[in-house]
Each structure stands twice: as C-alpha cells, then as structure tokens.
Amino acid sequence: MGRTVNDIVRMKKEGTRISMLTAYDYYSGKLVSGAGIDIILVGDSLGMVMQGHKNTLPVTLEDMIYHTKMVDRGRSDALLVTDLPFMSFQESVSRAMSSAGRIMKESGAQAVKLEGGSRVIPQVKAMTDAGIPVMGHLGLTPQSVNQFGGFKVQGKQEESARTLIEDALELQKAGAFSVVLETVPRELAEVITRKLDIPTIGIGAGPDCDGQVLVLHDLLGYDEEFNPTFVRKYAELNRVIKKAVTEYINDIKGDSFPDDNESFHMEQDTARKLREEYLNSGDN
Helix, strand or coil, rough: CCHHHHHHHHHHHHCEEEEEEECCCCHHHHHHHCCCCCCCEEECCHHHCCCCCCCCCCCCHHHHHHHHHHHHCCCCCCEEEEEEECCCCCCCCHHHHHHHHHHHHHHHCCEEEECHHHHHHHHHHHHHHHHEEEEEEEEEEEEHHHHHCCCCCCCCCHHHHHHHHHHHHHHHCCCCCCEEEECHHHHHHHHHHHHHCCCCCEEECCCCEEEECCCCCHCCCCCCCCCCCCCCCCHHHHHHHHHHHHHHHHHCCCCCCCCHHHCCCCCCCHHHHHHHHCCCCCCC
C-alpha cells in the first residue's frame, strides 16, 4: 500500500522531514515515486504547468481525476494527494463531499487537499468524518488570487498572521492530517509548525516547516524565466531539451538521422526485385 496519512503524521512526531512534489502524469509519478518521495501532490497548478493558463481557476474536477489516474498508474510507495479545484468545494458541504468522493472513488487518490481556513471548516469536518483524509492549505491560496490582488506574501502583519494561526488550529481540530503553508514569512511558519500536532508542509515558507513541496517542473528548470525566491532549481531542463531538439533538427536537415543502424531491413533479394520492378521499369 505504501505510505499512509498516519505515516506522514508520525514523521512529524519522529522529527523526520517530509518531502513532497507535484506530478501530473504517468512518467513523472513513476520517477518521483521511484526516487523515494514521501507525498505526490496532483496539484491544480497543472492549469498553469500543463494547460498554459495564467492561474488555477479554469481547472475542472474532471481534469484532476484524469491526471490523478495517470499519476496513480506510475507511483509506487508515495502517498497520493489530489487538489480540489476552484468551485468544487466552496459552495456547500454537499458539493465538497460529492467532489471529494468522486476523486477518492475514481482516481486512486488517498487524500484530498483544499484551500482556505475558517470558511471551509464545515467541509473539512464533513469529509474527515466520512473517512476522507484532508490536507489543508493556508497563506497564498492560488484559487483566491483575484481576491489577494496577485501572488503576494500573506501573513506579514500581526492581524493577518494571527488569522492564519487560528485557521491552522481550526483545520487541525476539524480533522486535517497536515497543512500546506504557501508564501508566508518564515517566522510565522515556525510558530504554526510548533503549535500544531499535525505536519506543516512549506512552499515559500522557510525551513522550519515539517516538510517542503515544490512544483516538479520548477525544480527541474523547465521555464528559464520563472525564478521565484523560494524555488531551488536542481536542473536546467529547458537548456537540455532545447539543445536536444536543436541537434535533432540539424541531424534531419543534414541527412544524418536516421542512419542505417537506426533502420529496419528486408532480405536483399526481395529488395532488389522490388527496386527492379518499381524503380527500374522505365515507367518513372
């Protein structure tokens, strides 16, 4: 079965750091799981990374189920968590239950993640009471980008920081097994992490969280122009891919690909007969 939500909670108690990455398809799920990642998140960030949207708002529940199915086929031991996309849970508890239920039944996910604090506590409680593990998400919640006026650091002032602390405590009380803290001051993330019994997973929240998450494509350097402060690029695949494609184009233009060793062959007698009949008949 691999890792469970109980394993993730126990990691905090044991002081073991938690690793988490996004994945959106079979091969990325297979690769990150094979490397030993603790949690795979099928994030609604796929709206930007895979679909080319400016934000996560256009992503549908069907999109999330479709991509989670692919990742599930590739993963091995990692815990698989799927985002509830915009307007699949905010409207009502019943809508949230229906959306989460579909994800759990149809996709292979072991837990769902949803954005928000006090406003979504009834949804979180209903889902956890029904046996659906829930990961919370506080701070910069991308589905609220229009309300925030852009992708900005959250919780810098005392009042907003206190609100985030109370939201985290409410999520824990409602049954969430962990909380993502996105783009908040390090100091605030430390307070929340030490206050909670459940793990915090940071992205742009400093090193004091119980774990960290990044978008796989950011870590691998797919976009050379995307360089936020909190992303550490472990590769520059944009350069590798461009170089490989350029060499491929040049080899085609220069008649060096494919060569004879990269071709299939038939019996020479058969080939000679075909050439004589179709190429040397004088009909051309």
